[in-house]
Amino acid sequence: MKNMIDIQGLTKRYGKLVALDHVNLSVSEGCMFGLIGPDGAGKTTLYQILTTLLSPNEGSAVVAGLDVVKDYKKLRTEIGYMPEKFSLYPDLTVDENLHFFASLFGVDVKDNFDLIAPIFDQLKKFPNRLAGALSGGMKQKLALGCALIHRPRVLLLDEPTTGVDAVSRSEFWNMLATLKEKGITILVSTSYMDEAERCDCIALINKGKILDINTPGKLIENTDKNLYNASSKDMYPLLEALRTLPDIKDCYTFGATLHIVTNDSFNPDNTISQLRQRGLKDVNIWPANGNIEDLFIKLAKNDG
Amino acid sequence: MSIFQSLIKKEILHLLRDFRTIIVVLVIPVVLLLLFGFAISTEVNNVRVAAVVEQHTNETRHILEQFRTNTYFTFKGIIPFDEIENILRKGDADAVVIFRSELGELKHQIIVDASNTNMAQTSTAYLESVISSATGIPVVTNTLYNPQLKSAYNFVPGIMGMIFILICAMMTSVSIVSEKETGTMNLLLVSPVRPWTIILGKLIPYFLLSCIILTLMLILSYTVLGIPFSFSVINVIWITILYVILALALGLFISTIASTQVSALLVSGVMFMIPVVLLSGMIFPVENMPLVLQWFSCIIPARWYISAMRVLMIQQLPIKYVLTEVVVLSVMTMIVLVLAIKKFNAKK
Numbered sequence: 001m002k003n004m005i006d007i008q009g010l011t012k013r014y015g016k017l018v019a020l021d022h023v024n025l026s027v028s029e030g031c032m033f034g035l036i037g038p039d040g041a042g043k044t045t046l047y048q049i050l051t052t053l054l055s056p057n058e059g060s061a062v063v064a065g066l067d068v069v070k071d072y073k074k075l076r077t078e079i080g081y082m083p084e085k086f087s088l089y090p091d092l093t094v095d096e097n098l099h100f101f102a103s104l105f106g107v108d109v110k111d112n113f114d115l116i117a118p119i120f121d122q123l124k125k126f127p128n129r130l131a132g133a134l135s136g137g138m139k140q141k142l143a144l145g146c147a148l149i150h151r152p153r154v155l156l157l158d159e160p161t162t163g164v165d166a167v168s169r170s171e172f173w174n175m176l177a178t179l180k181e182k183g184i185t186i187l188v189s190t191s192y193m194d195e196a197e198r199c200d201c202i203a204l205i206n207k208g209k210i211l212d213i214n215t216p217g218k219l220i221e222n223t224d225k226n227l228y229n230a231s232s233k234d235m236y237p238l239l240e241a242l243r244t245l246p247d248i249k250d251c252y253t254f255g256a257t258l259h260i261v262t263n264d265s266f267n268p269d270n271t272i273s274q275l276r277q278r279g280l281k282d283v284n285i286w287p288a289n290g291n292i293e294d295l296f297i298k299l300a301k302n303d304g
Numbered sequence: 305m306s307i308f309q310s311l312i313k314k315e316i317l318h319l320l321r322d323f324r325t326i327i328v329v330l331v332i333p334v335v336l337l338l339l340f341g342f343a344i345s346t347e348v349n350n351v352r353v354a355a356v357v358e359q360h361t362n363e364t365r366h367i368l369e370q371f372r373t374n375t376y377f378t379f380k381g382i383i384p385f386d387e388i389e390n391i392l393r394k395g396d397a398d399a400v401v402i403f404r405s406e407l408g409e410l411k412h413q414i415i416v417d418a419s420n421t422n423m424a425q426t427s428t429a430y431l432e433s434v435i436s437s438a439t440g441i442p443v444v445t446n447t448l449y450n451p452q453l454k455s456a457y458n459f460v461p462g463i464m465g466m467i468f469i470l471i472c473a474m475m476t477s478v479s480i481v482s483e484k485e486t487g488t489m490n491l492l493l494v495s496p497v498r499p500w501t502i503i504l505g506k507l508i509p510y511f512l513l514s515c516i517i518l519t520l521m522l523i524l525s526y527t528v529l530g531i532p533f534s535f536s537v538i539n540v541i542w543i544t545i546l547y548v549i550l551a552l553a554l555g556l557f558i559s560t561i562a563s564t565q566v567s568a569l570l571v572s573g574v575m576f577m578i579p580v581v582l583l584s585g586m587i588f589p590v591e592n593m594p595l596v597l598q599w600f601s602c603i604i605p606a607r608w609y610i611s612a613m614r615v616l617m618i619q620q621l622p623i624k625y626v627l628t629e630v631v632v633l634s635v636m637t638m639i640v641l642v643l644a645i646k647k648f649n650a651k652k
Contacts, residue, residue: 051494076496087487091321092314103310104495130321146491 004029004154004185005050009059012045012208019045021208022059027187027201032180034199034216035189036292038300042208043189044084047158050187051081064153077105080152084159086143090132094123094142097131098149105150115182116145119175137168144175155179157188161195173198193293204296211299216292223290224249224298226266230258232275232283241278245271252297259288261298307497311505318479319509329475333467333517334524340459341529348426354380354397356388363410364403367438376430392417399427401435449619460525461613462586464544465606467521468514468551469580474572476510476555481568484559499649507552514548525617536616539623543616546633547609553640554605560647580606608632 005027012020019042027033035043048054050063052072061068066075088097102109113120119141131142140160147155157176161169173195176186188199196202197216204211204219212219230251232238239258242251250261268285275283319326353371357364371379380397391397392415399416414431418424449457483489492502518541525531554576562568581587583597584606590598601607612629615621623630 048490051490053490053493073496076494079494081491081494083487083490085487087491089314089318089488090486091318096314096317100310100314101491101495103307104492104497106307106496 002029003027003062004031004064005033005187006062007046007059008061010046010049010056010061011058012042012049012054012056018208020049020056023205023208023210025203025210025213027185029185030180030183032176032186032188032198032200034196034202035187035205036191036193036196036202036296037189037205038191040207041205043205044158045208046205047081047083047156047189050156051079052076077150078153080147080150080155082143082147082155082157082160084162086136086139088131088139088143088146091130093128093130094134095127097142098146101146102149107150109149112149112151115151115179116148118178119145119148136164137171140164140168140172141175144172148179153185155184155186155188157186159189159191161190161192169195193291193296196292202292204292204299206296206300212295219292219295220290223295224261226262226264227288227290227294228260228262228266228268228285229254229288230260230283230285231256232280234280238275238280238283241275241280245274247271250297250301254288254293259294260285261294308501308505311497311501312508315479315505315509319513325475329471329513330517330520332470333463333521336463336467337460337521337524337529340463348423348430349376350378351376351399351423351427351430352378352380352397353427353431354383354388354391354400356385356400356402357382358403359405361405361410363438367403367435370434370438374434377434388415398423399431401431457529457531457618458614459586460521460529460531461610461617462584464518464521464613465547465584465586465610466577466580467517468544468548469554469572469576469606471517472510472514472548472551473555473558473576474569475513476506476552477558477562477568477572478565479510480506480556480559481562482565485564500645503556503645503648507556510552510555511548514551515545518544518548531617532620534620536620536622539626540613540616543609543612543626543630543633546630546637547605550605550633550637550640553637553644556648557640557644560644579604583607584610586610605633605636608636 003026005025007023007025010020010023010025011018021042023042023046035046037043045054049056049061049068052068052075055069063075064078066072066078068075089100092100099109102112123138123141123145131139134142144157144160147157161172164172169192176188177198180186188195190196199216201213201215202219203213212222214222230238230242235253235258239251239253242248242258242260247263247266248260249263252259272283272285355364355368355371357368368379368382371377380391383391383400385402388400388402392400395417397417399414402413402415404411404413412435414428416424416428480489483492493499522537522540526533526537555572558568558571558575562571579601583590583593583601584604585601586606590601590607590611593601608629612626612633615626615629616623619625
């Protein structure tokens with residue numbers, strides 16, 4: 001399969017700060033590719049280079065067969081971009097926003113409405129509402145509609161679900177799946193690990209470096225086998241106590257519980273009794289299934 | 305609809321939806337014009353004057369008669385010598401004139417309340433002119449162009465110089481920077497629309513708005529404020545348009561430096577508004593400033609614009625008398641436009 005996005009040795013520096021450090025990445029056509037990393041990892045910089053807003057210091061990036069530096073004019077018609085914040089005109093109505101973005105690309109809303117019709121299912125009911133008065137989920141749909149109105153071949157979404165409720169997030173991912181079926185290549189960044197698992201392929205990025213690229217399933221296989229959940233009434237003393245034990249390699253909060261990474265010689269029952277001697281009661285330890293978040297913490301730690 | 309038309313339509317929608325701003329933008333020029341035209345004036349009316357007369361003569365009677373009849377004075381009567389300080393302290397009079405005969409010759413002394421220097425200077429001048437016309441050799445003063453010394457005449461060019469900087473530079477820079485802040489500027493830039501088209505789509509609506517304001521201000525100046533109308537108005541209009549373009553270019557330039565709306569407001573406020581008010585000659589004459597400030601005032605566009613407007617609107621002289629100003633303004637416009645476009649196009 002052909003590569004829709006091809007990035008070779010891409011480096012971007014802001015003064016002394018290296019935002020992207022020799023990034024290599026390729027996304028095949030029709031793939032939903034996830035870019036996972038914490039804030040400040042360099043995701044937004046990567047998007048700005050791919051959308052021709054920034055020029056890289058070194059390396060090359062080719063999107064839809066067009067170089068982001070040399071062919072930037074042609075490339076702009078091939079990509080749909082949705083920046084981190086929902087960038088719409090809050091004082092224009094739903095319809096005005098959509099028509100404005102269509103006219104920027106010289107296309108007619110009618111011609112391409114079939115592509116965004118599923119997204120606009122709910123928005124159709126109030127075409128004259130100001131975009132600023134929409135709910136977060138609605139704004140996100142409108143922004144996606146505006147990014148798609150010119151039928152781009154590549155869709156670049158920078159943290160599209162930040163600040164959106166869980167129901168809208170899940171709806172949004174269903175929509176992305178439909179778009180993917182229509183052959184649109186999607187590069188989406190997120191800091192929600194549950195969303196990462198819905199991508200065909202993901203890249204873990206931290207401090208401007210790619211840590212790992214693989215399918216979510218393969219990545220999870222790479223997580224530590226000796227992973228346990230731990231909980232008690234008082235979580236913080238537990239965290240501190242666990243970190244002092246010799247068999248435990250790492251311990252970090254994970255939602256409502258703690259995740260502990262251990263040596264092979266670790267025995268949950270022994271540990272519980274050890275902790276009881278230190279005055280920690282009601283400690284529970286049971287095996288856990290690792291997910292991408294665990295992997296990420298491991299990789300980021302190894303990276304230093 | 306072409307890209308250009310839809311950019312302009314979008315900008316006009318922004319303006320119309322922001323109803324409060326549009327009202328403020330249209331009302332401020334009118335209010336300022338009327339305020340400076342009528343309420344705030346440096347003219348001195350009703351100088352309250354009292355007199356101390358040691359010995360009445362025909363001359364003193366004649367002078368006091370002048371005080372009573374002249375509309376610029378309110379005569380507070382003849383008072384004894386030891387009352388002078390009292391009446392000034394109470395604020396019942398602004399000035400007291402003492403008449404004394406020495407060797408058959410009338411001498412006079414003016415005591416004036418100088419807590420308001422402007423008022424004190426002007427009223428002393430009035431009194432001197434009345435007294436000298438009654439006694440010594442009369443001084444014939446011929447005031448050209450503004451015979452009644454109306455301060456409105458002085459302020460109209462100044463206010464125009466200020467308003468267009470305010471509206472064009474401040475509003476365009478804020479509107480461009482707000483698109484940067486919300487991220488929509490990035491969307492415009494990743495679209496196939498050329499940067500030039502984006503810039504023009506921003507500037508033209510504000511240019512049209514400025515033209516509406518110019519019409520409003522000219523109508524007010526020539527009707528309510530009574531500035532004499534002549535064909536020099538054509539020159540007034542095209543030089544103002546040149547000045548508007550300069551102000552728009554400045555706004556564009558600010559927008560390339562500032563990254564938030566607040567900093568755009570501050571930059572246009574501090575860099576343009578304050579110098580325009582203080583150094584352009586709008587209120588304080590440039591000629592009276594320290595030399596360094598006079599040099600500095602040369603880089604303030606409003607200084608050249610205001611001085612050209614004075615010549616054209618008040619003196620009503622032909623265009624050849626403001627050639628320097630026109631050339632300076634044109635050169636400034638070119639430089640700022642080139643700088644602004646270069647900075648706007650510069651890729652990070």
